[in-house]
Amino acid sequence: MTYCVGISLKAGLVLVSDSRTNAGTDQVSQYGKMHTLGLEGDRQFVLLSAGNLATTQAVLAEIRHELADNPDCKIAKARYLDEVADHIGEISRQQQSRFSDGEGLNAGFSPRVSFILGGQIQDEAPGIHLIYPEGNHITTSMATPFLQIGETKYGKPILDRILTPDTSLEDATRCALVSMDSTMQSNVSVGPPIEVLIYERDSLRFNRYLRLDDGHSYLRDIRESWSRNIRQAFDALPRFNWEITGPPPGE
Amino acid sequence: MTYCVGISLKAGLVLVSDSRTNAGTDQVSQYGKMHTLGLEGDRQFVLLSAGNLATTQAVLAEIRHELADNPDCKIAKARYLDEVADHIGEISRQQQSRFSDGEGLNAGFSPRVSFILGGQIQDEAPGIHLIYPEGNHITTSMATPFLQIGETKYGKPILDRILTPDTSLEDATRCALVSMDSTMQSNVSVGPPIEVLIYERDSLRFNRYLRLDDGHSYLRDIRESWSRNIRQAFDALPRFNWEITGPPPGE
DSSP states (O other): OOEEEEEEETTEEEEEEOOEEESSTTOEEEOOOEEEEEETTTEEEEEEEEEOHHHHHHHHHHHHHHHHHOTTSHHHHOSSHHHHHHHHHHHHHHHHHHHOOTTSSOTTOOOOEEEEEEEEETTSOOEEEEEOTTSOEEEOOSSOOEEEEESOSTTHHHHHHHOOTTSOHHHHHHHHHHHHHHHHHHOTTSOSOEEEEEEETTOOSOOEEEEEOTTOHHHHHHHHHHHHHHHHHHHTSOOOHHHHOOSOTTO | OOEEEEEEETTEEEEEEOOEEESSTTOEEEOOOEEEEEETTTEEEEEEEEEOHHHHHHHHHHHHHHHHHOTTSHHHHOSSHHHHHHHHHHHHHHHHHHHOOTTSSOTTOOOOEEEEEEEEETTSOOEEEEEOTTSOEEEOOSSOOEEEEESOSTTHHHHHHHOOTTSOHHHHHHHHHHHHHHHHHHOTTSOSOEEEEEEETTOOSOOEEEEEOTTOHHHHHHHHHHHHHHHHHHHTSOOOHHHHOOSOTTO
């Protein structure tokens, strides 16, 4: 599996993804799921991917060929981010349909992929879209400034509790890393290295990229700190009334 | 949906369940998912249920009829908890098969149910079993002293972090309530009242039962406290090195 999260803030975008791919327990390997595209100063995009690896690579190859072969292609010229999401959704549908034969060859096989597209086109606001395997897509809202793909549930509570559109880029990054750490603790199919991309609004270039492998000091620090802090948070919870009732005074 | 968790500790058992049932958004209602059975002083059992409500009720009815009509029935006389789990698994399979017609009437319909069985039979250790819809079952281990059914993922990280076989009954209850609260915050299909059952090892009676509805002061206290403590835990996480770097000294 996979876990990727994209966060859209007033200050910009934060994107975080894991790097574990598996096709059965004896075929676990590392593949980055974060792919950047764009033209510095004009438009920047990043794609996070979850699902079938062959389809993902086919979609990315088609996008890269388009950008290389046709300077006027959709991705290079679209006015709006949702047009780019539409276009990637179409490519994804086509690639999936090439390899799915319904009730055919292999009943357990699924060519499906989901993407998170983040980015900004000059003169437009930055944003994030979740592109479903069906090719349609959704974006964030004020109440829900984040989107997730892959193993989304383990890490959702902390995002729900912390994130608002006013959260700083750094706090949002920490929150995504805690969300990722909780997911890795509870599910072995999600694993390091963790890739982090931070985009400051209107910069039209990717400002910070971190690749945190298992031994990375910051990943270790945040993991140990969170584990300790959560334990303290837990120990500070109110007691039940029967725990408070002690022996009568004077004894 | 549903969320239920059972915890097996050296000190005894803790079982927690929500009460929201839905068959579509216009048919949301309250049904307790915690059902106690047993003979005080000889054996005590509790069943938590997730899945099709009609199947659940049919399984419970059959068990109650057995206990009422036949004092020598399996549940009343089994030597071991896993025999009881086996028997309930068989009843569950039979009830599910009555209502499933494969590719038939209603393709979207599923009669499947899962159960958590907790309890103790005199002269045996207390324990917990997760009974799958297929009728087979698993129990806990030293490394994983808890079992979950229903919407299990949102609330798993906190259980993974806190619970060991040495955890106290009260700490385990608090941990299960935090797990339940995180699940309710992230998924509207899980909701109060929350039922809590605490069983002290070898007591052969259920020692404490709590029913916490939405306005219950302890549920509110633990929710507010956790929300505040988590925020503090988050704010105390280490900074990135570029956040630490301030202006040069002397400025």
